[in-house]
Amino acid sequence: MKIAFIGQKGIPMKFGGVEKHVESLAVGLAERGHDVYAYTRPWYTPKKLKIYKGVHLISLGSFKTKHLDAISHSFKASIDVLRRNFDVVHYHGVGPALMAWIPKLFKPSCKVVITFHCIDRYHQKWGLLARLALYLGEWAAVHFADDTITVSKTLQNYCADTYSADTIYIPNGVDIVKDTSAEIIKKKYGLTKGSYILFLSRLVKHKGAHYLIEAYNQLHTDKKLVIAGGSAFTDDYVKFLKKQAQYNPNIIFTGNVEGGSREWKELYSNAYLFVHPSESEGLPIVVLEAMSFGLPVLASNIRENMEAIAGGHGFSFKNKNVNDLKKKLEHLINSPKLVNEVGLDAKKYVLENYSWVDIVNSVEHVYQELLSFNVVNSFSGKAIHIR
Incomplete structure (x- = not known):
């Protein structure tokens, strides 16, 4: 099959859950012998990089602003698709899904698949008009696609309840x-095994770093707090976080940490606890990644986070509740045996239930069904997709 991916900033992944998802999926499909293409933005992926691990990269420019970056790039990519003979065009995110009508209308031989990653209009960085556009993007994701994939059961239920839409559940994965x-x-920040609490995400308001810093400032602990991540057109918010932390020398801001890098691996491998205080998610890859390192997770009790740590494979606190977050942090800092046991159990659980091998198999199966191929189970993994 000849497959195109639209919506991601680019690959290889530097930061971003969608980028991690697309990279793992695209590379996995290329390894299976498919002809895979990913559209990239030159500010994220160098234009000179033409192929990555068997995936062809097509660089197109965008208007690099908070409101126009994704949609302008998705429009250009959707137009470019029309001159190429793709079997499947796979959009990622409800914003890019707004452009899915283009191949649907002008390239009817091509099948359109859309992955619904998150209810983006809930994110606090967006104004009224942007939220309206993202709401329309949700509608497009379930109406323009030949098949719509949701990355969590919570999102699958949301699409059913809000749009009466039948979607396919295929989650995010881990390596x-x-x-x-x-x-x-250790050299850059003075960090050693078990000496710090980790937050790793883009520094956007709905990820909740401000709740964590406020709670941490009320603790009496020798464990440091590491805030790993950078701005995503949110410079004012980053300044606010640094002002929150200005009188606490134990709060460390690393800036962006490239996914898969040595520093990224070290941060996950040596933390005492991972905290994810997000207000809105799809199925958080960073939570699954932390679990894959055997790192125990303390997450806000939104449904998407609770789905990830289901069965006692993590800890939770009341969403947006700084006092409850503080109490849970105090309890876990003083319970190292419990923290270690839950982390080890979480690692086993996530590797058994969120394998990229199974996820690639399931997405491939979706494509094959759409194209009326004879489906042959050619690997030993299990299918994940659920309607």
Whole structure:
């Protein structure tokens, strides 16, 4: 099959859950012998990079602003698709889904698949008009696609309840990883095994870093707090976070940490606890990644986070409740045996239930069904997709 991916900033992934998802999926499909193309933005992926791990990269410019970056790039990519003979065009995100009508209308031989990653209009960085556009993007995601994929059961239920839409559940995934000793992070930040609490995400308001900093400032602990991530057109919010932390020398801002890098692995491998205080998610890849390292997770009790740590494979606090977050942090800092046991159980659970091998198989199966191919189960993994 000849497959195109639209909506991601680019690959290889530097930051971003969608980018991690697309990279793993695209590379996995290319390894299976498919002809895979990913559209990239030159500010994220260098234009000179034409192929990555068997995936062809098509660089197109965008209007790099908060409101126009994704939609302008998706429009250009959708137009470019018309001159190429793709079997499947796969959009990622409800914003890019607004452009899915283009191949649907002008390239009817091509099948359109859309992955619904998150209810983006809930994110606080968007104004009224942007939220309206993202609401229309949700509608497009379930009406323009030949098949719509949701990355969590919570999103699948949302699409059914809000749009009476039948979608396919195929989650995010994780790779098998090895622990990495603290070398770079010790030299740069003075961090050692178990000496810090980790937050790793883009610094956008709905990820909730401000709740964590406020709660941490009320603790009496020798464990440091590491805020790993950078701005995503949110410079004012980053300034606010640094002002929150200005009188606490134990709060460390690393800036962007490239996914898959040595520093990224070290941060996950050596943290005592991972905290994810997000207000809105799809199915958080960072939570699954932390679990894959055997790192225990404390997350806000929104449904998407609770789905990830279901069955006692993590800890939770009341969403947006700084006092409850503080109490849970105090309890877990003083319960190292419990923290270690839950982390080890979480690692086993996530590797059994969120394997990229199974996810690639399931997405491939969706494509094959749409194209009326004879489906042959050619691997030993299990299918994940659920209608």
